[in-house]
Amino acid sequence: MKKIKFFVLALGLMLGSVSVMAQDSTYLSNEYAKALALFDKSQKYNDALLTKQALFEILVLNPNDSSAMRSLSELYYNSQQYTSSALVSLDMLERYPNNEIALEIVALSYENLRLYDRAVEYYEKLWLKTENTNVQYQIAYLQYSLRRFTESETNLGMIESKVTAEDKISLNKSDGTIQEIPFAAAIANLRGLMAVEQGNNEEAKAQFTKAISISPDFDAAKNSLAGLNK
Structure with missing residues (x-):
């Protein structure tokens, strides 16, 4: 069964947040800039562990950075750490309830964890926003896996x-x-x-x-x- 993968690891973060944070604290602004520099360096050297560290630092300094949350959830997902990718994306949905990327990562993560009923729940939310036939087929397949044959049909x-x-x-x-x-x-x-x-x-x-x-x-x-x- 195909796993839908509409996304790749995001490489760009919200640099504009530095100037916003500078108004509150020069220290926080400098720390945020260092975290962004660490992220860029980790990308240059293709170091996943360093990338994860940088993203954690960015999110500690700015918990609402949607780009950092997306990048971290994708990094977890692509590393097959599906519980972590689901948790990060759920956190993202608390802040940005209509985010399609977060909906999809949660659905994909639950599917890979074989929590098919939870996966269907989030695929359905994604389908209601996109009406994508690939997503709807995935819903039908998972409903078959759950023996919900009438819904699948x-x-x-x-x-x-x-x-x-x-x-x-x-x-x-x-x-x-x-x-x-x-x-x-x-x-x-x-x-x-x-x-x-x-x-x-x-x-x-x-x-x-x-x-x-x-x-x-x-x-x-x-x-x-x-x-x-x-």
């Missing part, structure tokens, strides 16, 4: 009514590589998986066959059909 039907034959989604193959699949094939495959879970193997075979007819190289659908035919 509702989302698949909504996606089906919006996408065209040219619209595609990127999914993982069994070897870990990525392949682009028409949405129609991905929808049929997910319906097949739900049919298997509900003990309807004939319907599952029909859906997997449909998915393969739309996309003959669809790795997941071929593997699922082969498993049923054993």
Whole structure:
């Protein structure tokens, strides 16, 4: 199953905050400037530990620096420290409730922690803001994983009514590589998986066959059909 990753590590921080802090305290302003310099140096030397230290220092001095919070949450996420990436992003959402990046990092982090019900909650919040079909498909897949089949089918039907034959989604193959699949094939495959879970193997075979007819190289659908035919 593909993990949606819309973001990369942010490299720029809010330099304007230094002048604001200078009005309150020259000491704090100088410390903030040093923390920013440390961040820049850590980026130059590709030192993740130093980057983390710099971001902590920035956030201690300015807890509302959204760029620093985003960078720290992304750093945790890309380091597979999913509990920490979720906590930082939740902290960010307390200050900036409508931040789409924070919503997505929380959802992704919970998904990787296999807390699928929590992941769905935040993917749904993200979808309500973006109406992104990739996000909606992820919701449908996680609802299938939670055996919430009726909800999953509702989302698949909504996606089906919006996408065209040219619209595609990127999914993982069994070897870990990525392949682009028409949405129609991905929808049929997910319906097949739900049919298997509900003990309807004939319907599952029909859906997997449909998915393969739309996309003959669809790795997941071929593997699922082969498993049923054993």
